[in-house]
Amino acid sequence: MLTIKHFSKCYKGGKRAVKDLNLQVEAGDLYGFIGHNGAGKTTTIKAIVGILDFEEGDIEINGISIQKDPIACKRKIAYIPDNPDLYEHLTGIQYLNFVGDIFSVGKDKREVTIKTYGDMFELTSSLGDLIQSYSHGMKQKLAIISALLHEPKLLILDEPFVGLDPKAAHTLKSIMKELCHKGCAIFFSTHVLDVAEKLCNKIAIIKDGELITSGAIEEVKGNQSLEELFLELINHE
Numbered sequence: 001m002l003t004i005k006h007f008s009k010c011y012k013g014g015k016r017a018v019k020d021l022n023l024q025v026e027a028g029d030l031y032g033f034i035g036h037n038g039a040g041k042t043t044t045i046k047a048i049v050g051i052l053d054f055e056e057g058d059i060e061i062n063g064i065s066i067q068k069d070p071i072a073c074k075r076k077i078a079y080i081p082d083n084p085d086l087y088e089h090l091t092g093i094q095y096l097n098f099v100g101d102i103f104s105v106g107k108d109k110r111e112v113t114i115k116t117y118g119d120m121f122e123l124t125s126s127l128g129d130l131i132q133s134y135s136h137g138m139k140q141k142l143a144i145i146s147a148l149l150h151e152p153k154l155l156i157l158d159e160p161f162v163g164l165d166p167k168a169a170h171t172l173k174s175i176m177k178e179l180c181h182k183g184c185a186i187f188f189s190t191h192v193l194d195v196a197e198k199l200c201n202k203i204a205i206i207k208d209g210e211l212i213t214s215g216a217i218e219e220v221k222g223n224q225s226l227e228e229l230f231l232e233l234i235n236h237e
């Protein structure tokens with residue numbers, strides 16, 4: 001579903017943010033991407049979803065290169081950034097319809113999806129309000145609903161639990177598990193190691209732009225907790 005091959009990124013005038021990253025995410029994977037502040041997670045995520053150019057390596061969504069055919073890739077994926085920048089002058093429902101139009105989501109399918117996830121996130125009664133009146137968590141919920149409208153095959157989330165209250169975080173975790181159960185793949189960054197440990201079947205740990213371990217969570221962490229493993233790897237050297 002997602003193949004990252006020898007991906008490197010060097011910002012203009014800056015140091016190398018990611019170095020020779022290789023990763024494979026399969027259908028059904030709930031893949032956690034873990035690393036310290038500045039490790040290179042957001043850089044990698046932005047490259048995967050086609051909003052950050054890169055010169056070295058390739059990233060493929062279902063065998064299609066994000067750099068060669070970004071439109072075909074974007075039809076299959078959804079991306080929720082760590083700080084959703086939505087159109088504040090629209091109401092929630094106008095924004096969802098705008099996204100639905102972009103992805104050509106049919107009227108009936110659109111209504112069912114908006115009602116289902118709107119109710120799950122307790123946002124339905126606020127969808128007629130302007131986004132500028134929403135709290136950070138409400139914007140995050142709206143961004144999540146908009147991302148699910150076109151039934152993406154690959155969902156990419158950057159720090160998805162930040163700003164969500166415990167109930168909404170629980171709802172999102174349930175949705176993520178259900179989507180992967182149905183064959184969707186999810187790749188998400190997080191600093192919440194307890195959540196990653198409980199939720200993910202696979203994890204990758206990145207340090208200073210380099211992948212230091214990846215694979216099935218039970219194999220990667222062995223008998224340790226994920227927190228113990230992370231601290232050991234990050235403090236090493």
Ligand SMILES: Nc1ncnc2c1ncn2[C@@H]1O[C@H](COP(=O)(O)OP(=O)(O)OP(=O)(O)O)[C@@H](O)[C@H]1O
Binds near residue numbers: 014016040042
């Ligand atoms: N636009 C940019 N220009 C120059 N350097 C950048 C830019 N964006 C990120 N960097 C640098 O690239 C490195 C990786 O940053 P990135 O945002 O990918 O880290 P991260 O793992 O997502 O961190 P965090 O957990 O703090 O969000 C850091 O050294 C950062 O300073």
